[in-house]
Amino acid sequence: MKALLFMGVLFALVVGIVSFSHWRFNARINRETKELFSNNTVMKEVITEEMTRDLPSPVKRWIENSGIIDNEKIHTVHLKQRGLMKLQPDQQLWTDAEAEQIFTVDKPGFMWRVRTTMVGVPVIGRDLFSNGKGSMEIRLAGTIPVVKVSNHKKINESTIQRYLGEIVWFPSAALSPYIQWEPVNEHSAKATMSYEGTTGSAVFHFNDQGDLEKFVAPRYKDINDEAPTDWVATVKETQSINGIRIPTRLEAAWLMKEETFTWYKFEVYDVTYNLGI
Numbered sequence: 001m002k003a004l005l006f007m008g009v010l011f012a013l014v015v016g017i018v019s020f021s022h023w024r025f026n027a028r029i030n031r032e033t034k035e036l037f038s039n040n041t042v043m044k045e046v047i048t049e050e051m052t053r054d055l056p057s058p059v060k061r062w063i064e065n066s067g068i069i070d071n072e073k074i075h076t077v078h079l080k081q082r083g084l085m086k087l088q089p090d091q092q093l094w095t096d097a098e099a100e101q102i103f104t105v106d107k108p109g110f111m112w113r114v115r116t117t118m119v120g121v122p123v124i125g126r127d128l129f130s131n132g133k134g135s136m137e138i139r140l141a142g143t144i145p146v147v148k149v150s151n152h153k154k155i156n157e158s159t160i161q162r163y164l165g166e167i168v169w170f171p172s173a174a175l176s177p178y179i180q181w182e183p184v185n186e187h188s189a190k191a192t193m194s195y196e197g198t199t200g201s202a203v204f205h206f207n208d209q210g211d212l213e214k215f216v217a218p219r220y221k222d223i224n225d226e227a228p229t230d231w232v233a234t235v236k237e238t239q240s241i242n243g244i245r246i247p248t249r250l251e252a253a254w255l256m257k258e259e260t261f262t263w264y265k266f267e268v269y270d271v272t273y274n275l276g277i
Contacts, residue, residue, distance in 0.1 A: 029126050033102055033111045036130060040104035042075045047172050056183035058206045059174060065210030066171040066245045074170040074273050077103040083266025085116050087123075089259065097266070103166070105173050108195055110163055118146075127159065132196025134159025154220040158228075161200035164193045165215040165233055168204075169246050169268065211238045212247055221254060230255040241271045 135150035202217035237249035
């Protein structure tokens with residue numbers, strides 16, 4: 001009887017610790033999200049065709065095709081994702097993942113929080129980009145840190161590259177002063193983003209109509225990597241949401257020497273623009 005009582009108390013204690021860790025982690029994410037919004041300045045203006053005049057032709061075609069011309073510039077974004085994820089290349093089974101992300105544009109930043117599982121154990125994580133710096137944290141059962149790194153040169157660069165690739169969900173950001181474009185060919189253009197001392201570049205590939213086909217960036221998977229690895233986001237479906245044509249189903253992969261590690265297959269839904277918090 002005493003053993004059963006002890007096990008019951010121990011179980012309740014573990015559940016309590018896990019629940020508190022989840023609460024504390026989510027509370028910190030909420031604080032960081034509010035800070036992103038509070039630091040963002042809102043520059044209200046309407047996007048005009050004249051603003052696209054100096055862009056490379058494939059980028060100009062994308063902007064025109066997206067539907068943002070003659071509409072208000074996007075300054076905040078909130079969206080949700082659902083899909084399948086692998087945390088390691090040798091992972092055999094895909095796990096369900098639910099994610100939520102917010103972006104600020106005038107002062108670029110994002111918060112991405114995800115919920116998935118690892119060997120049946122709940123995993124929560126968040127990626128943050130703020131003031132030109134990146135931060136990544138993954139916790140097992142909300143308690144045990146699996147990954148925790150921030151303000152490292154390689155992480156900062158990888159995070160700004162991620163932000164750069166994800167402007168496809170809010171195309172007016174392509175006209176921002178911190179992003180410079182140069183043509184590659186009739187269907188591709190290279191973008192370089194510099195903000196608060198961090199710089200990253202990537203190549204966008206478009207089809208004839210102006211829809212994005214894929215985004216390629218040499219990113220560091222880990223701060224211990226000596227060289228970056230090509231990270232590719234391939235678009236599987238494009239739709240118009242709230243009058244803006246954006247990629248809604250994608251696959252993200254690392255092009256490693258031994259294999260292509262596709263780690264995230266997801267769809268974007270419930271997208272809202274220009275809402276405060």
